[in-house]
Amino acid sequence: QVQLVESxxxxxxxxxxxxxxxxxxxxxxxxxxxxxxxxxxxxxxNFVAAINWSGGSTNYADSVKDRFTISRDNAKNTVxxxxxxxxxxxxxxxxxxxxxxxxxxxxxxxxxxxQGTQVTVSS
Numbered sequence: 681q682v683q684l685v686e687s688x689x690x691x692x693x694x695x696x697x698x699x700x701x702x703x704x705x706x707x708x709x710x711x712x713x714x715x716x717x718x719x720x721x722x723x724x725x726n727f728v729a730a731i732n733w734s735g736g737s738t739n740y741a742d743s744v745k746d747r748f749t750i751s752r753d754n755a756k757n758t759v760x761x762x763x764x765x766x767x768x769x770x771x772x773x774x775x776x777x778x779x780x781x782x783x784x785x786x787x788x789x790x791x792x793x794x795q796g797t798q799v800t801v802s803s
Contacts, residue, residue: 682706682792684776689797692766696801700761702776702794710754713783715790716761718772718799725775727785729761741785744770766801774799 688700702714715730729740729750738750749762759776774797777790 682709682712682778684778684792684794686774686776686794686797689774689799691800691802694766694768694801694803696766697762697764698766698799700763700774700797700799702759704757704759704778706757709757712778712780714752714759715777715779716750717775717777717787719775720772725787727787728774730783730785731759732783737783739783763799768801768803770799771801772799773797
């Protein structure tokens with residue numbers, strides 16, 4: 681069992697930056713792929729980024745590539761999402777997720793989810 685708690689969301693102007701954190705409980709955090717997803721009102725939950733257990737492999741949605749960076753610190757049981765050059769269309773609730781076996785963009789294959797943190801980017 682893994683419990684996830686996101687933090688770091690907030691209101692920022694376009695062009696600004698935020699860093700989201702996701703703290704995980706459980707001794708097996710380092711064995712999980714971790715992902716970030718986002719969901720805007722009335723829209724589907726979309727993949728943002730994922731990182732494998734060691735941090736050696738990452739992948740990103742095209743819409744955030746070169747602006748967002750996912751990383752993890754297994755000693756702290758934490759995964760991060762550094763978001764730069766934010767745009768109004770990045771506004772959404774951001775969710776952290778964990779998967780024991782899957783590292784792709786399909787959200788239904790992730791086993792554990794946090795409660796989400798709101799990111800609002802003003803123009």
